[in-house]
Amino acid sequence: MSSIAAKERRATAAAAGAPASKRGPVLSRRHREWLAAALFLAPDVLGLLVFVAVPMVLSIALSFFQVSGFGSYEWIGLGNYERMMNDPLFWDSMKITGLYVVILVPVLFCVSLGLGLLVKQKLPGMGVYRTALFLPYVVSLVVVGVLWKFLLDEQTGAVNRAMRAAGLDGESWLGSPSLALGCVIAVMVWVMMGYYMIIFLSGLQEIPKEYYEAAKLDGAGPWRQFRSVTWPLLRPTSFFVLMMSTVAAITGGLDLIFVLTNGGPANGTSLAIFYIYQQAFGFGEYGYASAMGSFLVLIMVAVSAVIFKFTRGGRFDDGE
Template sequence: MAGERSAGAVAPSRSAARQADGRRPSGRSLGRRLRSELAGWTFLGPNLVLLVVFLFVPIVWAAVLSFQHSRGFGTPTWAGIANYTQMLGDAVFWQSAWNTLVFTVCTVPVELAGGLGLAVLLNSVLPGRTLFRTIIVLPMVISGVASGLIATIMFYQSNGLFNKILTAAGLPTVSWQSAPVPAMFSVIVVSIWLRLGFTMIIYLAGLQSISPQLYEAARIDGATRWQQFRSVTVPLVGPSTFFLLVMNVIASFQVFDVIFVMTGGGPGNATSVLVTYAYRNGFQIREQSYGAAIGIVILALTLVFTVIQWLTSRGKDLVE
């Protein structure tokens, strides 16, 4: 009986020890998880603070201001949707919106096609490809204002570089700064030049993740270089294309520095885009509430495009 009691006493103690041992690893794992999450929030915290202070708070402030009347002096008064209804009859607003659309349609496809072509070329065995990559990427390290000043010198109407070349070739000069179409053409060319390096870098990263065995299999099947590009390269850089499409469209809707430095939105309003028009209202003629409303419209347009593009791309992925 004593032996049975002792055995019975030992058994619960062993089971209790096993339970205690089973609890210790879970406690350690919980502690490690908490420390890991704390470390993550420690790294994210400063960025989140900066985002809240310099992005989300200004957006909310601009949204509130867009429903008020304010010229920067005195107490703002409530205006409701008056600033938004004003846009419906504002001819300059619609012209700026049209110019933004034209600018986007003319720049984004060229940037995507040119960036992919350069990436394919510089991803192959090409003499001096490192030098060419550096030359193409170089505009990325120059600020938009400095690039705009350089472009202004090149497109200057009286004695700019391009008109001097045309004169030397016996051709008539172009009114880059006083004619609407040449002015828009000049800012489009400069914007493509500035963004081409970024597009090429993203496509280069996508190309280098493609397995060479896929191209080898395509060659064995008799595919030409064009067929390899169309059937292997283009589909497999699809995620890069999606990312660049969204980023370049957003950049086109938000273009400001190049146009502001080169043309100031002129001649007339021929190169005025939504951001330059919002700046003009908010800081030059002191219609701050109307400028804020235009800024909210720009934000809404970019969000709508991004969501539509995201849903369309996700639908294709699900089908595949």
């Protein structure tokens, strides 16, 4: 046994005295952290490259070609962009998209923030309400569209039935040019408010309670606490919600529009994204649709840059 122990001690001493070159390279702590971060980010980066970056590059390249339904490609340079500039239907869809964004984003922001403040309260059964408010977001937009199309039907819809029962006249919610876009916005708010409510709730829970206690000691009421404590510390979260909801409003909602109104009535709900879809998959104008899509992405980037500038990267201008 003593000889075995002696051999083990000699082996340990030899290993300890071995040169570093024979033990292999040793990474510093900083390099190990960089390597771990790269390994964690690799799947997302690869996914973005494959499913976002590459399709965007191909779409830009496709916008310079005239593509037929038989798969032939003809180089036309800026022809698709010239056609876009002279297409009144496209610019009508851009105006509708602008109106849609200007109404949807502020309403969604305010409703989500209000719900976040509400569900933050520790009241009995609040977890059930949080789940109920979040559920519409996880439902497919196609299912949501079918549900609300049934509810808003002029003849048999539950909304008009309730109005008639109350002695009011029913409305053609999805058939009237003056009401259809508002209905689409209302349904989209109903779908998205639970998601942004959770984001606001997460931001609200990160605010230390000590700040509210100090504000109460200074005699601040609920509104003053919101202005002096909640709103300033919630601004990074607010910036994120504002940015994401704007991008979602510009590029999303295709499924809902397709099911609810199909762009009607009288193209009153034909958003730019829906018009691009029609040109690509309805008329086979893939090159023209790519040109409009590239222009829409450019608009989205410009709007995002403006939001980022005016909020100072997540810190709203206090006028100081």
